[in-house]
Amino acid sequence: MSRCHKVAYIISMKTMDTKLPTHTKEPHTCKVCGSEFSTKRNLERHIFTHTGEKPYSCQVCGLAFSQNAHLKTHQFTHSGEKPYSCEICGLAFSRKAHVKRHMVTHTGEKPYSCQVCGSGFFRKAQVESHMSTHTGEKPYSCQFCGSGFTSKSQVNNHMFTHTGEKPYSCQVCGKIFSQKTSLKYHTFKHTGETPYSCNVCGLSFSHNSILKRHMTKHTGENPYSCDVCGSTFPLKSLLKKHMFIHTGEKPHSCQVCGSSFSQKAHLKRHMFTHSGEKPYSCEVCGLEYSTKAQVKSHMLTHTGEKPHSCNVCNKIFSHKTSLKYHMFKHTGETPYSCEVCSSSFSHKTSLQYHMFKHTGEKPYSCDVCGLAFLNNSHLKRHMSKHIGEKPFSCEVCGSEFSQKSNLKTHMITHTGEKPHSCQVCGSTFSHKISLKYHMFKHTGKTPYSCEKCGLTFSHEMSLTAHRSTHTDENTKQTCHENKKKELAEIYQDFPKEEP
Missing domain, CATH: 3.30.160.60 (Classic Zinc Finger)
Incomplete structure (x- = not known):
């Protein structure tokens, strides 16, 4: 046998000796749970799961591990290595x-x-x-x-x-x-x-x-x-x-x-009311908002998109919430009620503003003159008087308005449209407020009362005019005598609606 063949034979025999134990020796069994392992080292490593021993510790943060491989993997969290x-x-x-x-x-x-x-x-x-x-x-x-x-x-x-x-x-x-x-x-x-x-x-x-x-x-x-x-x-x-x-x-x-x-x-979202932060802005006009949803909702004013339609009258809306509140007109539902006077409303915000009448609270104040208002929209409308801004103009006559709602109301003078109708007598009106006051003729309701003499009125402006007649010398009798005169003057100036 040549020298090369002898070397090859010895190597093959040694290799056989190292492999034989894995085939001939009995498996290593855990005495606690009965699990079997092919090597003693694996069994020893398994024992740590029962004893809770963690002999391998991290030198950076001190965390301990039962296996060296787990320690090596953990080290990557410190080094940032991702192999x-x-x-x-x-x-x-x-x-x-x-x-x-x-x-x-x-x-x-x-x-x-x-x-x-x-x-x-x-x-x-x-x-x-x-x-x-x-x-x-x-x-x-x-x-x-x-x-x-x-x-x-x-x-x-x-x-x-x-x-x-x-x-x-x-x-x-x-x-x-x-x-x-x-x-x-x-x-x-x-x-x-x-x-x-x-x-x-x-x-x-x-x-x-x-x-x-x-x-x-x-x-x-x-x-x-x-x-x-x-x-x-x-x-x-x-x-x-x-x-x-x-x-x-x-x-x-x-x-x-x-x-x-x-x-x-x-x-x-609420925290932005304290910090004043408005991290989201419109890419078209640059207006800033505190929430992403507000920007998405605002974008509809630029696109003109109205994806939500009413199944009853087919009127379309930009926002889902607008459609929701619109549906209350058809159903007559007023889910938001006042706990003080039992008045009910179709809008949650309407109830919130109504509550201010009971509390007397006016949370929105003008930084220029200090006047306070019940809601933010009234404050915005008031601010236009100081800055003189009128961004909304009529395409027919060129009249300018500080509020979009005022322009919409003005356009009826050109179209002659009377979209608001009385369900009792069929009279039609250009403005919703006119229909509201008209309904008092049928119901006899006089919701506006004088806190000094108790007289009631169907119009808020009637009550405002009546309050000016009060002095320390005035009595209830004087109020009653002047009531007819006051109402006649008020209704003379009030816009008349043809039925």
């Missing part, structure tokens, strides 16, 4: 397992499914968490407030609400977050990345939750239903927010004025 990357989109990750998990966003594969409802999931842990929606089980609880959660990670995230800790910071703008996922979604604002795409229409989104909500437009699926009123929702989070309507719970409170809100987004 594993996706072959399709190039995204880098600190763990190989994260790359494998990320790949399903490209393949769409959901290998784990719920045995109850058949829903598919990317990860096994998601299935386990999902099962709680069927069982109602919440095995993990907060040691401070007792709130229950379906997973341990949810408890860990919840704890930040008690500690106020925000360990995750943006490297671009410095903004800090309590949740790692919040930071992840925030960075998309800087990068413009929208990694979650719809398989149906191709639209892409920065949040997976937004994609899920979008997908319901295609599927029409609303799997989460309210046990109280039966309303259905595409997302569990939307159902949770909806439940506050029934419970009246408002867990989010303002630290400045104490106002509480049912949703965190509403509190955030």
Whole structure:
């Protein structure tokens, strides 16, 4: 046998010796749980799960781990190193397992499914968490407030609400977050990345939750239903927010004025009233707003778009809320009632302004002359007297107006239109206020009363004129004698409407 053949033979025998034990030796068994391992080293590493021992510690932050491999992976959080990357989109990750998990966003594969409802999931842990929606089980609880959660990670995230800790910071703008996922979604604002795409229409989104909500437009699926009123929702989070309507719970409170809100987004929007911040602006005219929804609503004034139409009279509206309030005219519904005098209103804002009559509050004041008003629109109208601005002009005669509503009212003088009709006698009127006062003839209602003598009037301007007759010497008798004279003078100047 040549020398080369001898060397090859020795190497092959040594290789055989090293492999033989794995085939001939008995497996290493854990005496605690009975799990079996091919090597003694794997068994020793497994024992740490029972003893809780963590012999490997990070020299930077002091965190301890049961396995050296876990420590090495943890070190990437300090170094920022991401050695594993996706072959399709190039995204880098600190763990190989994260790359494998990320790949399903490209393949769409959901290998784990719920045995109850058949829903598919990317990860096994998601299935386990999902099962709680069927069982109602919440095995993990907060040691401070007792709130229950379906997973341990949810408890860990919840704890930040008690500690106020925000360990995750943006490297671009410095903004800090309590949740790692919040930071992840925030960075998309800087990068413009929208990694979650719809398989149906191709639209892409920065949040997976937004994609899920979008997908319901295609599927029409609303799997989460309210046990109280039966309303259905595409997302569990939307159902949770909806439940506050029934419970009246408002867990989010303002630290400045104490106002509480049912949703965190509403509190955030409210804070702008204290800070005066208006981070969203119109790209056309530059007007600034405190919420993105306000900008979207404002844009309809430029486009002229009116996507919402009434099923009864086919009148179209720019905003869904305008259509909602318009429908009350057909149904006669007045869902907002005053607790003081039982008056009811179709608009929530109308009730709010009405309440000021009871409280005497005038929260909107002029910075120039100090006059106070019940609502913001009255203040804006008043301000035009100081600045002299009249941005709305009539295309027929060129008359200018400070308010768009005044221009709309003026246009009736050219068209002769009388859109407001009396349901009792059929008389028609150009202005809604004229119809309102006309209805008092039928009902006999005199809602405006003098606080000094008790006389009542059907017109607010009649009451205003009457108040000027009061002096210390005036009596109720004088008031009654002057009432007919006052009303005659007022109605003489009041615009007359032909039936």
